[in-house]
Amino acid sequence: MSKSKPTILVVNDDGITAPGIKALIEAMNDIGRVVVVAPDSPQSGMGHAITIGKPLRFDKVDIYEGIEMYKCSGTPVDCVKLAVNLVFKGKKPDLCVSGINHGLNNSINVLYSGTMSAAVEGAIEGIPSIGYSLDDYTLQADFKPCIKYVKQIAQQVLKHGLPTATLLNVNFPVASPLKGIKICRQANAKWAEEFDERMDPHKRPYYWLTGVFQLNDQGEDTDVWALENGYVSVVPVQFDMTAHHAIPVLNSWKF
Template sequence: MENKRPLILVSNDDGIMAKGISELVKFLRTLGEIVVMAPDAPRSGSASALTVTQPVHYKLVKQEVGVTVYKCSGTPTDCIKLAWNTVLDRKPDLVVGGINHGDNSATNVHYSGTMGVVIEGCLNGVPSIGFSLCNHDMGADFEAAGPYIRKIAAMVLEKGLPPLTCLNVNFPDTPDIKGIKVCEQAKGCWTNEWEVCPRQNDRNYFWLTGEFADHEPENEKNDHWALANGYVAITPTKVDLTAYDFIDELNQWIEENEE
């Protein structure tokens, strides 16, 4: 690896063959030395899952000036852990997940393997960004996102991010992006989540599906509104899940119970 350039570690949850990760590497190449360690097949919805019941294997796929690519039998989080402990010769300057085929706004951040990549980087003290496009098509057009990806990644390489804070960046599916909005996570939940998929006359098989119900559709501060209105949505995301604002009240409950 070229030690004078920033080292960027890249992974995804759509798998090594997905168009999104190839486009991401293309957009980031000018910013540093890139190492890709991505799942050997799609792992969508794996969040921060780890493989603990069997060994994990990786294999070199391609090596050229500025880019080294590996595939891994594990989850997106496995990929980051394995790359960190086996193939990297130094701590990366940036961890990037994506570009995901499909958005990871609102509560999707909790389920996303793309954000599992980002959270793992963040937990290890590395500035980390997840990029997603609101289009599930495997042939989706990522070109409009390219300049924004380079700009955001370069900004984070220069300035860093606060401890235990990462960026969840989602792109609207349009060639005419209006600009960037820094957003809060949309509040809502998934509904109608299962579709019957009978097999051998057994109706107890289901496909996961669903519709997201936005509880604040008119809230112009949230990521859903930004995406629906043609803006790039950047949501700064904390990985420390402690409810600090509830600690004093919970302590009071405990004290009252002990009296």
């Protein structure tokens, strides 16, 4: 790898032809040598799923001139695993960026997000990793206001690195102008879910998942607060899910 020009792996969960990944490719191409590995179809909400029960298709594609690109039939996490093993062959990239997702991945959404799980997989592999998301689900989403911050954050990570086993979850509001960056914690929230029951032509029920986002946190240091107030939220995320504060409690029990 060139020391003067970093190698950057670009992944996503919306699929290789999504407008969000095009914006991220263009932003990263100004910083380093870009290699893209992305799903061949949308994979939103896949979380950290991997494909183990069927073979994967992995093909080189020519979509954007001068960019090395591959499409994968699997999940976002599969894309990172294939990139590390087949494309880079153990010589890992300097940075892994995922997105730009169509829709927020703030608060509890980080657990369900294919975008963030791809970045988590990058971090598991020891690659400095960032997930980017914008609060706009439409194909007409305007990513231009995000690009300055996308580049700034990526350049800071390349310059300083990240703490061990840590990655960044970056979310953008639809605000004009953006007020700047806030380093935040993940807000305490959840989805109050319902299943809308309908009937198919054969009179068999089927279900659509619906829900309402419930915020149980009024702190002004959260990602939800930052986004609601026009700031870019940056949350450091770890994949060690140990509840360290609970260990002394459990050690006090009599087994």
